[in-house]
Amino acid sequence: MLSSAQISSECYDVITVGAAANHHMSFKHGGLTRLISKHTGSSPLSFSPGEASRARALLASVAQLQPLIFGLSEEVLASSLELSPTRLQQALNRLAYQTEQFVHALKDELVRSTLLAIHTLSLAPSRGHAPIPNRNGTLGNHTSANQEGLPAVVPEYDEEDWDRTWANVAMSFNCLTVMMDRLLGREELTPDLMSSPQQEATSSYVSSYPGGSRQDQLLPLVLTLRECVREASQKAKAAMNVVLLQGALAASHHHAPALTHRRDAVFSQALGVLVCGVALKVYESLDKPEVLLQFHTAGVLVQFEVLLSTYGEEVGMLEDMEVGVSDLSGVAFCVTTATSDHPDHLLPTLRGTRGSLVVELRLPGETFCSLPQELQAGGLIRVCPVLFNIGINQNQSLAERFGDCSLQDRINQENCELLKSYCSTLRDTPSGGAGQDIEQLLSSLQSSIGSKKRKNVEVLWSAASVCRRVNGVRVTSCKSAKDRTAMSVTLEQCVLLRDEHTLRHTHFNTALDTMRSEGCRMENVQKNVGMRRYAFSRVQLLTFPRIYRPPLGTYSSSRHADTERHRQRDK
Known part of the structure; x- marks a missing residue:
C-alpha cells in the first residue's frame, strides 16, 4: 500500500x-460544572472553567508583553541617539510587533464583560441588592452620600470604556510611528495602520510637539505609549483576577x-x-x-x-x-x-x-x-x-x-x-x-x-x-477509551498515513478496517472485556458517522458482549 x-x-x-x-x-x-454553578449561584459573578483558563492565558500574555514593550521602547530611545536610521527602524519594528500582540490579547471580550459586571455590582447597594465586600473583607459603605437624604452620586459608565483603553495603546503607537516617519523624512503613513479620522488626530497630536533632537521629540510619545500600556494592563489584570478568584472561591468552598x-x-x-x-x-x-x-x-x-x-x-x-x-x-x-x-x-x-x-x-x-x-x-x-x-x-x-x-x-x-x-x-x-x-x-x-x-x-x-x-x-x-476511542484513533492513524506518508486513497478504507480488526485497539478490547468484540450493535452503529463504524465481524450487541465476557471469566 x-x-x-x-x-x-x-x-x-x-x-x-x-x-x-x-x-x-x-x-x-x-458533574462539576453544574455543581460548582449551584454553590456559586448566590454570587452575582459566575465564570465557566473555560473562561477561567482564558483569564490565566491573558494574564500570562500581559505579564510577558508589558515588560517587553517597556524594554523595546527604551531601545527605540537609545537608537534615536545614533545616526543609523536602519537600527532605529528595526527597533521600531520590534516594538510594533509586540504592541500588536498586546492589543490583540486585550481585545478579548471576557475582559470587557467582566469590567462591566464589576461596575454593575459596585452600584448594587443603591439598587437594593446586597453589598459586595471590599478587599479587606468588610462591606463597602456605598450609601454614605445618602445619609443626609441626598441622592447618591452614581458615576457614569460607558460600555465602550474598555474599548477606548486598548485603542489608546494602538493610537499612542501610531503617534510614535508618525513622528518616526517625519524624523526619517517619510511623511506618508501606511494606510492600514489607522483610519482617516485617526490619521487626522494623530497628525494634529504629533504637530503639537516642538522641534529638537530625535530623542527629545520621541520621548513624550514613548512615555505616553508606556502610560497607556500600564493603564490597560492594570485594568485587564484586575478583571482577570476577579475571574480567577471567583473560581478559587468555588474550588475551596468550605x-x-x-x-x-x-x-x-x-x-x-x-x-x-x-x-x-x-x-x-x-x-x-x-x-x-x-x-x-x-x-x-x-x-x-x-x-x-x-x-x-x-x-x-x-x-x-x-x-x-x-x-x-x-x-x-x-x-x-x-x-x-x-x-x-x-x-x-x-x-x-x-x-x-x-x-x-x-x-x-x-x-x-x-x-x-x-x-x-x-x-x-x-x-x-x-x-x-x-x-x-x-x-x-x-x-x-x-x-x-x-x-x-x-x-x-x-x-x-x-x-x-x-x-x-x-x-x-x-x-x-x-x-x-x-x-x-x-x-x-x-x-x-x-x-x-x-x-x-x-x-x-x-x-x-x-x-x-x-x-x-x-x-x-x-x-x-x-x-471507557475502548470502543469510540478506538474508532477515532484508527481513523487518525490512517489520515496521517494518507496525508504524510503516501497511503493511496484507494487503500484507505482497507487500512482502516485492518487496524480496527487486527490492530492494537482490538488487543485493548481483549484485555478490557476478555473478548475481541467492540461493544456496538448494528442498530447503534446506524447512528454513528459512517467513517466511525467498525468492519463487520468486530462488534456485537451489548447483551451478547456481557454474556461472552462472563463466560470468559468463568473459564
Whole structure:
C-alpha cells in the first residue's frame, strides 16, 4: 500500500484514556460544572472553567508583553541617539510587533464583560441588592452620600470604556510611528495602520510637539505609549483576577467538602494523563532545541479530544472533565538532573499546592546538559489545555433531536478561543508555529463550530491538525477509551498515513478496517472485556458517522458482549 521509495519515519503520539470523571460519586445531580454553578449561584459573578483558563492565558500574555514593550521602547530611545536610521527602524519594528500582540490579547471580550459586571455590582447597594465586600473583607459603605437624604452620586459608565483603553495603546503607537516617519523624512503613513479620522488626530497630536533632537521629540510619545500600556494592563489584570478568584472561591468552598473531593478526584486523573503526555513530548524533543524553546516561551498545548454524548450520565462526565482539564492550566513543568540512571530516580515528582503544582521531569546528566540554557536554568514549561467534544453515538442523536447540546457548543467555542490565543503567541518562538496553514485550520475550526451540522466531527479533525502543527500533546477519550476511542484513533492513524506518508486513497478504507480488526485497539478490547468484540450493535452503529463504524465481524450487541465476557471469566 505504501511506496517503499517514499516512506518516511515519524513518531506520532496519542494517549487514550477514559473520561476523567468521578464515576464513584455518580452523576445524579450533574458533574462539576453544574455543581460548582449551584454553590456559586448566590454570587452575582459566575465564570465557566473555560473562561477561567482564558483569564490565566491573558494574564500570562500581559505579564510577558508589558515588560517587553517597556524594554523595546527604551531601545527605540537609545537608537534615536545614533545616526543609523536602519537600527532605529528595526527597533521600531520590534516594538510594533509586540504592541500588536498586546492589543490583540486585550481585545478579548471576557475582559470587557467582566469590567462591566464589576461596575454593575459596585452600584448594587443603591439598587437594593446586597453589598459586595471590599478587599479587606468588610462591606463597602456605598450609601454614605445618602445619609443626609441626598441622592447618591452614581458615576457614569460607558460600555465602550474598555474599548477606548486598548485603542489608546494602538493610537499612542501610531503617534510614535508618525513622528518616526517625519524624523526619517517619510511623511506618508501606511494606510492600514489607522483610519482617516485617526490619521487626522494623530497628525494634529504629533504637530503639537516642538522641534529638537530625535530623542527629545520621541520621548513624550514613548512615555505616553508606556502610560497607556500600564493603564490597560492594570485594568485587564484586575478583571482577570476577579475571574480567577471567583473560581478559587468555588474550588475551596468550605461548605462543600464532597465537591472538593470530587474535583480532586477528577483532577488527579487528568494530571496523570498530562504528566504522561508532556513527558513523552519533552523526551521526543531532546534533539529539537527549537521545540523545547517553544515550550519554554509559549507553553505546551495539550488537546483533549472527547467523544461523550450530551445525554444521560455522560453529560455529568463531560462536566467533570471540563473542570478537570481547565484545572490543568495551573500545572507547570521543569526539567532537573537525576541523581543516577536508576529507573526509580528518573520518575517525575510533584511539588507545590493545589492550584499551583510543578512537575519535575528528571533526566540523566549528559542528556540534561544538551537542553537549552533557559530550561537548564530552571525555566518552567507552562501548560495550555484545551478540550473539544463531539458526541457520535446513539445518545447524541437523542440529544440533538430532543435534548440540549448547549454544553458541547459552549465548550467548543471557549476552547477554540483558547487555541487561537495560544497560536497567536507562537509567532515569536524559534519554531515559528503560527504559519498560514494554521491560520486556515483555525478558520476552518471556527466555521465548523459555528455551523449547525449534527455530529460535526470536522471540529475534532481541525483541532487535532492544529495540535500536531504546534507540537502539542494529543489525548483521545470517551467513556471507557475502548470502543469510540478506538474508532477515532484508527481513523487518525490512517489520515496521517494518507496525508504524510503516501497511503493511496484507494487503500484507505482497507487500512482502516485492518487496524480496527487486527490492530492494537482490538488487543485493548481483549484485555478490557476478555473478548475481541467492540461493544456496538448494528442498530447503534446506524447512528454513528459512517467513517466511525467498525468492519463487520468486530462488534456485537451489548447483551451478547456481557454474556461472552462472563463466560470468559468463568473459564
